Amino acid sequence: MAEVVGRLGIVPLASLIPEHPSVNGLTLAENWHTDTELDPWGWRVRFPGEGLAGYGKFIKKKAVLVSRGWLPAYLAAAGPQQSLEERYESGLATREALTLLQIIRANEGIETRQLRSIADMKAKEKKTAFDNAVTELQGSLDIVISGVKQRLNADGEPNGWNSTSFETAGHWMKEAGIQPFEGTREEAVTWLRSGMDGSWAPEAIAWISKVHGWK
Template identity: 45%
Template sequence: MKERNIHTYEEAVRLIHEVGILPLAPLIPDHPSLYQITPGESWLTGTDLDPWMWRARFPSDGTAAYGKLLKKKSVLISSELFPFVKAILGNPQPVEDRYKLGLVSKAALELFRQIKEEEGIETRSLRFKTGMNAKEMKKTFGQGLLELQDTLDIVISGVKESRILLDEKSAWQSTSFETAHHWMESVGLHESDIDLKIARKELQTRLKNSCSPDAMKFFTKLFQFEA
């Protein structure tokens, strides 16, 4: 893997456009991750040089979609590649129809409906409004969110202050979610029916130009590229 040293947000943006898919932590063989290419001492500092803070900026400015989108791990997918990845890994059927067919859990359906109704809703509010705020529902809530991210129905839209059921002096940063369709529209990407073969061919070509052979083996298996 080519040695890279990223110190600023602008450098990270350029890298995402270059490699297309950037995990937060090591995931893909011989392929960079945000953690590997940034100084460890910069993380969780709350400054402009904190990569943990950047994760909320990437989706906000349209650089990349963010969420646990590949193998249930947190990754950034560039806006250029996201439509192709969604066409391959997503499901064109509406979530409601998939639920009727037994392909989507009830929890995931309820979460999707609430997120669609309130795009950008933060975690605590989402748990409260879907009736999953009880301790025993924490696992169900988490699995429902993973399910929807795995099929690229939702993405993490950033972080915002949460004050639900608290006074104005009590607030904390909380992850927020929106539908993938809403995020795409907000950054100028128009969701359309992309032929699966064309999506695979286009994604394979673009990744091949920037990825190592070992990384391409990983992507070939994941996206079922033709050898």
């Protein structure tokens, strides 16, 4: 799977892009959620943890892996051209997203429960707003899912389900030793298309170009 992600650059966890492979489609159903080396659900943690691919709900609120080789160009081609503060002032981002991003910037790698607590969004009625804001930040490529952390109780013992952790895309790249793309948005789109030619189906290239508004 590491070879597939490296070759194709962008691979969704489940079927999403027409005529394009997904992790789900390339693996055996019986291996999922088995907590073994062959469990693809565990790879969503290993890939970002080992610096092999950025991971998050990047496209249409669906989970996607983007290889380390493609991520700089993908961020330049599909990521925000303004800061979140500027987008918020223009009415293009929610207040909840702005609040969460500011907390994540100050606490790179923060896990979900901690993030909700600091943002004062632990109440049950605020869960939907929190989930929507986290998804919004992934869709705009401001943040990535950097892994999963074991929840611990006050005594430092494992307690409950593992919790997703987040960090800014820029911080993840820096930690993984990945340099930002040197060039314009248009040059980044050209770079990605050259990588897609020959390995992506024409239908897949047309679909992702339409989704991101690439001319």
